[in-house]
Amino acid sequence: MLGTFQQSAIRIEVEAPASVIRDSLVRLSHLRRWLLPQQFASGLPxxxxxxxxxxxxxxxxxIQHQVDVAEFNCLRLLLSQGIDGYHEWYWGEGWVQSRLEGISVLPLNLSQSFSLLRLREFLASQQRGEN
Known part of the structure; x- marks a missing residue:
């Protein structure tokens, strides 16, 4: 694998209940809306x-993803190809935490920060009833 070993852990506060955060992280229709510019294969559940x-x-x-853990407050994805590592998500009432570790040519910390900001905006719009 070409690239640099990178690791990052970020926790943010969000104005959303745990159930809405969970839906935003595990429902593909939601992921497609806030996880831009990342594109997902078609035909997924x-x-x-x-x-x-x-x-x-x-x-x-x-990037190939294998869902290792999918529980009520945790999601762990094993990553390969473009990123060789893992991405963990934890959440609760009013907070979400992302931990990303792997080898990649992509700037993982920057993309993780951008993704969390997009998630926060998406959750705020969900709470306002915009989506």
Whole structure:
């Protein structure tokens, strides 16, 4: 794997209950709306579940995801191809935490920060009833 070993953990406060945060992280229709510019393969089930393997892409970089854990307050994805590592999500009432670790040519910390800001905006719009 080409690239640099990178790791990042970020926790933010959000104005959303845990159930809404969970839906935003495991329902593909929600992921597609806030996790831009990442594109997901078509034909996937509506909700991520343990054992599911799927691809996404950021530009020309393809990332394979394997759902290792999908529980009521935790999601862990094993990553390969464009990122060789893992991405963990934890959440509760009013907060979400992301931990990303892997080897990649992509700037993981920057993309993780951008994604969390997009998630916060998406959750705020959900609470306002805009989506």
């Amino acid at each position: 509506e909700e991520l579940h343990q054992g599911l393997i799927f691809n996404s892409s950021i530009g020309l970089v393809v």
